[in-house]
Amino acid sequence: MDKKTPAVALRDITKTFGSIVANDHVNLDINRGEILALLGENGSGKTTLMNMLSGIYYPDEGRIYIDGKEVSIQSPKDAFRYGIGMIHQHFKLVDVFTATENIILGLEEEGRLNRAKSSARIREICDTYGFAIDPDRKIYQMSVSQKQTVEIVKALYRGADILILDEPTAVLTPQETEKLFDVLRNMRAHGKSIVIITHKLHEVQALSDRVAVLRKGAYIGEMMTKDTNPQEMTNMMVGRAVSLNIERPEPVNPKTRIEVKGLTVTSPEGILRLDHVYFDIKAGEILGIAGISGSGQKELLESIAGLQKVESGQILYVGDDGKKQDLVDRDPLEIQKLGVALSFVPEDRLGMGLVGNMDLSDNMMLRSFRSGHSFFTNRKNPHDLAERVVEELEVNTPGVSTPVRRLSGGNVQKVLVGREIANAPKVLLTAYAVRGLDINSSYTIYDLLNRQKKEGVAVVYVGEDLDVLLELADRILVLCGGRVSGILDGRTADKNEVGLMMTRLGGSSRPDPETQEGD
Numbered sequence: 001m002d003k004k005t006p007a008v009a010l011r012d013i014t015k016t017f018g019s020i021v022a023n024d025h026v027n028l029d030i031n032r033g034e035i036l037a038l039l040g041e042n043g044s045g046k047t048t049l050m051n052m053l054s055g056i057y058y059p060d061e062g063r064i065y066i067d068g069k070e071v072s073i074q075s076p077k078d079a080f081r082y083g084i085g086m087i088h089q090h091f092k093l094v095d096v097f098t099a100t101e102n103i104i105l106g107l108e109e110e111g112r113l114n115r116a117k118s119s120a121r122i123r124e125i126c127d128t129y130g131f132a133i134d135p136d137r138k139i140y141q142m143s144v145s146q147k148q149t150v151e152i153v154k155a156l157y158r159g160a161d162i163l164i165l166d167e168p169t170a171v172l173t174p175q176e177t178e179k180l181f182d183v184l185r186n187m188r189a190h191g192k193s194i195v196i197i198t199h200k201l202h203e204v205q206a207l208s209d210r211v212a213v214l215r216k217g218a219y220i221g222e223m224m225t226k227d228t229n230p231q232e233m234t235n236m237m238v239g240r241a242v243s244l245n246i247e248r249p250e251p252v253n254p255k256t257r258i259e260v261k262g263l264t265v266t267s268p269e270g271i272l273r274l275d276h277v278y279f280d281i282k283a284g285e286i287l288g289i290a291g292i293s294g295s296g297q298k299e300l301l302e303s304i305a306g307l308q309k310v311e312s313g314q315i316l317y318v319g320d321d322g323k324k325q326d327l328v329d330r331d332p333l334e335i336q337k338l339g340v341a342l343s344f345v346p347e348d349r350l351g352m353g354l355v356g357n358m359d360l361s362d363n364m365m366l367r368s369f370r371s372g373h374s375f376f377t378n379r380k381n382p383h384d385l386a387e388r389v390v391e392e393l394e395v396n397t398p399g400v401s402t403p404v405r406r407l408s409g410g411n412v413q414k415v416l417v418g419r420e421i422a423n424a425p426k427v428l429l430t431a432y433a434v435r436g437l438d439i440n441s442s443y444t445i446y447d448l449l450n451r452q453k454k455e456g457v458a459v460v461y462v463g464e465d466l467d468v469l470l471e472l473a474d475r476i477l478v479l480c481g482g483r484v485s486g487i488l489d490g491r492t493a494d495k496n497e498v499g500l501m502m503t504r505l506g507g508s509s510r511p512d513p514e515t516q517e518g519d
Contacts, residue, residue, distance in 0.1 A: 005068045007032045007162055007193040008053065008084075013062035015048055022048040024217040025062070030162065035184060035194045037204040037225070040214035041237050041438035042411065043396045046197050049214070050164045054086035055079035085155025086164040091147050095140040099133055103154045125156050129186045132179075144293050145176040152183070162193040169203060170435070170464055171293045174499040181207050199439055201230040202467060213237055238440045246446050246471040248491070249454060254282035254474075256318050257427055257458035258304065258327075258340075263313035265299045265482075273299040275482045276313070281427065286449060286459045288473025288490060290466060292502050296482040297462045301429045304460075305340060306332035317427075339426030360386040360400040360415060389418035393444055413437060414445075421448050428452055431462040446472055466495050480504045 006029035015023040023045045030036055040046045051057045053064065055076040063070055066082045073079050079086070093102050100119050119135040126133055133149050142150070148168065155163055165184075169177045184194055184207065198204060204211060205225060212222040213236045220236055234242050258281040265274040274296045281287050291297055302308035304315055306327060315327040317338055327335055362382070386400040393414040397407055404412055417433050430449070434442040449472070453459050463469050469476055473490035478501040485501040 006030055006065075007067060009065040009068075010049070010053070011063045011065070013049065013052060013059050013064070015045075015052060015057060015059055021217050023052075023059075023214075026214070026217075026219045028212055028219060030193050030195060031210075032193055033188055033191045034209045035188050035196065035207055037208035037211045038195055038197050038214070039201075039204065039211060039233060039237055041440055043216070044214040044237070044438070045217040046214055047166060050086060050166065050195065050197065053079065053162075054084055054164060056086075080158050080160065083159055083161035084164070085158065085160030085162070087148065087151045087155065087166065087168065089167045089170060091151050093139045093147060093150060096138060098136050098138050099142075099150045099153070100135040102139060102150055103135075103157050107158070122153060122157060125153055128190070129156070130183050143176075144171045145173075145180070148172075148180070149183075161191075162195075163187070164195045164197070166197045167199070168196060169198065169200065173292055173502050174466060174495055175503070177203070199437070199442070200465065200467075201233055201439065204233065205230070215239055234439055237438065242440055242443065244439075244443070246443070246468070247450050248472060248474070249450065251282065251285040251453070251474055252456075254284045256280045257283045259314070259316040259318065259324070260300075260304075261314040261316070263300070263303060263315065264311040265296070265303055265308055266311050267299075273482050274303070277479075277482075277484055279477050279484065279487060281458045281460055283426070283458045284453055284456045285474040286453050286461055286472055286490075288469040288476040289460065289462045289479060290469055290476055290498050290502055291479035293464075295479040295502070297431060297479060299482075300479070301431050301460065301462065303328075304335075304427070304429060306330050306335040340429070359403055360390065360395075360397065385419070385422055386415075389415060389422065392448075393418050393441065414441060417445060417448075421452065425452075425457060427458045427460070429460045432464065433461065434468070435464065442468075466498055470495060470498070478502055 008030040010026060010028045013023050013026045013028075014021070026045070026049060028049070038046050038050070048057060052059050053073065055073045055078050058074055064073060065071070071078075071082055073082065073084070094105065097105065100115055100122060103122060104118050122133075122135045125131070131149050131153060133146060133153065137146075139147060139150065152163070168180060172180065181203075188194060188209075196204075196208065208225045210222060211225055211228060211233060213220040213233070215237060231244060234244060260277055260279050260281075263274050263277040264272070267273050277296075277300065279287075289297055289300070299308050303310050304327065310328045313328070316324040317327050317340065318324050325338070327338075327340070383400060389395060390397060390400060395407070395411045395414045395418075397411060404415065407415070413433075413435065414437070417430065420428065420430075428449070433449070434445050437445065446468070449459050449461060461469070461473060470490060470493055476488045476490050476493055476498060478485040478488065478498060480502055481504065485504060488498065
């Protein structure tokens with residue numbers, strides 16, 4: 001085989017879903033021994049294109065060549081036969097099985113029940129590429145990073161030479177991300193072909209050899225990573241010049257809006273989720289919350305919004321007149337009337353916050369129908385509000401009468417966040433507000449949050465991207481295992497220090513409640 005023959009060649013690949021053209025005659029090469037970053041805004045067709053390569057979708061038109069030979073990939077099983085493995089954002093693992101059991105699950109190879117032999121082969125793969133994993137450990141005992149490692153080893157065990165990773169660092173700490181990158185570089189050195197789909201351009205620069213850009217389903221172009229920069233990549237993705245500066249105005253006269261004292265929350269199963277948490281939220285500032293997945297971020301925000309049962313502690317809302325009211329045990333509607341809005345964007349966006357079969361206008365009404373009158377800014381009716389959200393956040397939709405379930409995940413998210421911001425709250429709690437959003441949409445959200453801050457709103461931002469937290473937040477609260485590792489100044493905090501505090505390897509193990517109260 002000629003060295004210049006690409007490992008994968010996609011030619012004139014087209015895929016439509018009803019009237020939406022997801023991929024429009026796309027041509028793309030993936031070479032041996034390289035890391036290719038596939039970039040594009042939400043709805044540009046990146047994941048759809050890779051899903052056709054991994055056998056989840058089948059193209060309407062076009063041809064796929066592996067090592068110069070045309071192939072037909074009609075299922076993930078076909079993809080594995082051609083050496084293609086895709087690592088999705090949501091892992092497909094059985095929690096009560098060990099790593100080895102998950103890796104060999106469903107294989108029809110001879111001796112597949114020989115666990116010792118399988119474990120030895122898994123250890124060999126780990127030694128070759130630098131993975132750190134115990135084949136006999138059960139999945140539920142593993143961190144997010146370890147689960148991702150199992151997924152990658154599973155693909156390699158099945159003979160994958162071409163690996164596709166969709167948003168691989170979304171929930172990893174900086175230290176875990178660097179470990180993953182070292183492994184991917186080792187795999188590249190062994191001649192593997194790697195494609196990463198990501199919105200984090202600093203990671204693209206640190207890891208990839210080449211960048212390919214899709215826009216609105218069409219292939220726009222490619223360049224060597226060393227010859228480009230984040231600004232140029234963004235301009236190609238969006239089709240125009242976009243500012244990549246996150247504004248961080250100084251807080252003007254920040255006053256305490258919420259005091260959290262000794263907050264303790266236990267799950268229905270009896271697991272301690274928050275352990276005597278102390279901090280405050282100030283009007284006119286953005287408080288960032290950092291922590292690895294499952295450190296208590298969700299429970300913290302839901303407690304303030306009245307959606308979570310509190311074991312002990314106080315959540316004191318401080319009114320404009322200085323009067324304090326405890327939000328613990330209050331009905332969510334009572335809390336909402338005080339001006340506390342929760343914009344929580346969960347993994348299942350349609351399971352919480354929006355109704356898929358209802359159109360955009362009707363979903364705007366969900367915030368206010370129970371109270372009998374509108375909470376929307378300027379008393380805009382839901383149809384006007386839907387149109388304003390669509391226009392300001394550039395929601396890709398045929399119109400406001402489109403059912404929400406027909407929108408892409410990123411566009412659903414814009415509708416959800418836009419609705420909460422339009423609610424004119426005193427306290428805006430946002431969790432994963434830009435999860436899965438492209439860079440242009442993300443910066444639109446950052447701008448909206450800063451506008452809220454300037455208007456005196458107390459903004460809480462739970463995010464996964466530490467680089468963004470360090471640019472956006474005035475203060476950063478670090479959670480680890482339901483406890484506060486520390487509260488840092490966003491302007492002077494160091495990324496690695498925050499990463500270490502997230503895993504309790506650095507920083508103070510727990511701030512003194514006495515000093516926190518006045519923080």
